Amino acid sequence: MATEGKSLGDITEMEDLIKRACPLALKAHKAATATTYYTRNVHAKEVIFAFSGSWSVDEWFAPEHPFAESKLVLELFPFLRSIGNDETAVVNASFLSRFQKVLQTNGFRDEVNKALSQEKQIVFTGHSSGGAIAVLATIWVLEHHIRRKTDQNQNPNQNQNPNQNQNHVLPRCVTFGSPLVGDRVFGHALRRERWSHLFVNFVTRYDIVPRLLLVPPSSIQREKLQTILDSIKTGPQKITKESATDFFSTVMRNALCVASHDACSLMGCTDLLPGAIAGFIDLSPYRPSGTYVFCMGNGKLVAVKNPDAVLQLLFYFLQLNPAQAVDDVAGRSLKEHLMYKTELQGSLAKPHLVNLDPPISSTNADTVLNDLGLSTKARLCLCAAEESERQKLEKQKKIEANCGKIKIALRKLNNYRSKCEVHKVGYYDSFKRQEGEKDFLANVIRLELAGMWDEIIEMLKTYELPDDFEIKPDWVKLGTEFRRLVEPLDIANFYRHSKNDDTGAYMKRARPKRYRYTQRWLEHVDRKGTGDYSESCIWAKVEELCLAAAAGGKPPQEVKLRVVELEKLISVAEKNKQLSKDMFFDESTLVKWWRKQDPEIRSVATIIAGLVDGRGKDLPSAC
Known part of the structure; x- marks a missing residue:
């Protein structure tokens, strides 16, 4: 007043x-x-x-x-x-x-x-x-x-x-x-x-x-x-x-x-x-x-x-x-x-x-x-x-009303991931294959979460939420959990439907803002540099290497550089305790790609070699 x-x-x-x-x-x-x-x-x-x-x-x-x-x-x-x-x-x-x-x-x-x-x-x-x-x-x-x-x-x-x-x-x-x-x-x-x-x-x-x-x-x-x-x-x-x-x-x-x-x-x-x-x-x-x-x-x-x-x-x-x-x-x-x-x-x-x-x-x-x-x-x-x-406060209240729905949806996806792990199949690979009802239901949840988060991001783009929204601890934590759990599913869906043929690599032009924004939130509050929390994008790097190997036309030096990038990403993820054993199951996309690489490529990725050759089994479970 x-x-x-x-x-x-x-x-x-x-x-x-x-x-x-x-x-x-x-x-x-x-x-x-x-x-x-x-x-x-x-x-x-x-x-x-x-x-x-x-x-x-x-x-x-x-x-x-x-x-x-x-x-x-x-x-x-x-x-x-x-x-x-x-x-x-x-x-x-x-x-x-x-x-x-x-x-x-x-x-x-x-x-x-x-x-x-x-x-x-x-x-x-x-x-x-x-x-x-x-x-x-x-x-x-x-x-x-x-x-x-x-x-x-x-x-x-x-x-x-x-x-x-x-x-x-x-x-x-x-x-x-x-x-x-x-x-x-x-x-x-x-x-x-x-x-x-x-x-x-x-x-x-x-x-x-x-x-x-x-x-x-x-x-x-x-x-x-x-x-x-x-x-x-x-x-x-x-x-x-x-x-x-x-x-x-x-x-x-x-x-x-x-x-x-x-x-x-x-x-x-x-x-x-x-x-x-x-x-x-x-x-x-x-x-x-x-x-x-x-x-x-x-x-x-x-x-x-x-x-x-x-x-x-x-x-x-x-x-x-x-x-x-x-x-x-x-x-x-x-x-x-x-x-x-x-x-x-x-x-x-x-x-x-x-x-x-x-x-x-x-x-x-x-x-x-x-x-x-x-x-x-x-x-x-x-x-x-x-x-x-x-109006900014009212819109924040509306978003907060969906907070419970977001948490319930994330719990369901965590349960989905646990079920996949029991059968020695990573949830990334299971989702990409879409062979069972559980995979279909996980996709429905993914789409529901994408809708809720896209609404938040659209408001942030036009500054329609309170100025401190992006550093609120509860939302930074929730956004990080969402990104780490759901982005691999988006990547799996992207390459399952070969969307890269139209838009190019996922990381270059196709990565949704809902993941870019939430990653920046965490990097900001933890005083990290841009890209220090890119662990949710590991599968996109793996998929590009798989496509390069299938095409057979990439120069060895370019492949080496991409492998070094993946090695760095996995190294940071391991340091931040964001790797789980389901990434290194025998039938995972990552392990299958790795086993096809010649000694020259393997020599530039000793961390990946150690994880694939057994150390990955000592990682914690996904959930």
Whole structure:
């Protein structure tokens, strides 16, 4: 519910910290040409890093891309990606480049390591584009230091969230008038890892800079952009009213396009116009992340966590009412970027917070929205943002209702596997032959499970489930059990019907997303590299080798390379205790293929040789 309070309280939990961070952020920004960052050891338990901003257009908009965007460097930020979709987050290329220079600055890493070793509260802060650098610095510490320490203190197979059971202090990030930093995947990853609450972004109601990256640089000449940045630095009196108004109008037009497009998507709008607009107008990829606190200019602060709601407010809080003149607001939008210290001194002296949390449609919220001067259209957009989050939870509940059905189906397949093992036939080979009723019934179960999991995957593809769904321990465990048990049956069905003749090898183009996604979940929570949990694909490698042997046309060297790949896969599976004795029964596809190989091929696969020649009999039963 939208609520009002007398302090920042549970929303930010950072009131005193904010009062200390703001002056240092502004000091660093004013000295942008002199230093990269300031540090201040406030007391024995806290250290603040304040990053400078920049007034150079080249350090805002790299010219290589339409919105100066760049894929993240995964070596620096391995977790800033979607897991199942395997999409890397996009960030502003100039901000990323500036942060990489910070990492190369003498002493920065040492100061961070020192603060961490002393278990101090680290606070990263910045004003303007310095805030963007603070955001990236905070994520870097979370990824490379907090994650590493967490991994050392817990068994990764426990699938614990890094924010749980920790004995270290998480870094905080406070920004003032910061531009947007990353795209929707960027924010999704922060929420998935449950880091989003660590970021608090202060924005004055009329400050144009937090909206600036909603505009494609091509809409404004670089010379004019530089003039605008210079005028923000020195004050709007250095620019004509016409130029300020033209710039303001350009920003608002683009902000409207982005906000309207996203609002239509949230509402499930069937109108073709938004899609048509997106087809010939470049829409900014940047989206809000973290908690936003809007400073309303009357001592009131408005806190918003929903990123879709924040995007709408970035536009609607700056929308003109009939009594306002556009040139007056345009000048104010430039001036307010330098007023955070004054604004927060007034707001934090007697803080009056509006927590704009759901349900926005409540009676109390309606009173608050009236007080904020939001139009009916703005309220509809906010309700759509709220409804979108509610729908995600509802869809998760629907999926969880099928959880019992999935477990029952997996138990039936485990029973099927046990029956096959009793007759000394691996369940892979039995399923591929389809000679009995039990094989037919197993196929029915396989198809039922595929339908349930495909429904989940389709929702994940379009981000229709809560952001942290893919790291929930119960679902990671269930998805792993499903993949390891059922994917071999899919492979058997694939090669039984010779589908490779039409689509090519299973692993190249035919592997269903339900297995790719669930494999990535486990690799993510266990901090493993891509492909480290490919044991469910062993049979696909075996089948390709069988086909190569039958064709007789593959060069020996190519066959050797494929055998080495299979050897590595089986070696990892054995190490992870994912091999079972039914793979090495005398009549299994794997053993039959192996016994036809000449000594030269056998020489490159000693692990397979040992398992086939007897060691496989010592493996545990499949169930």
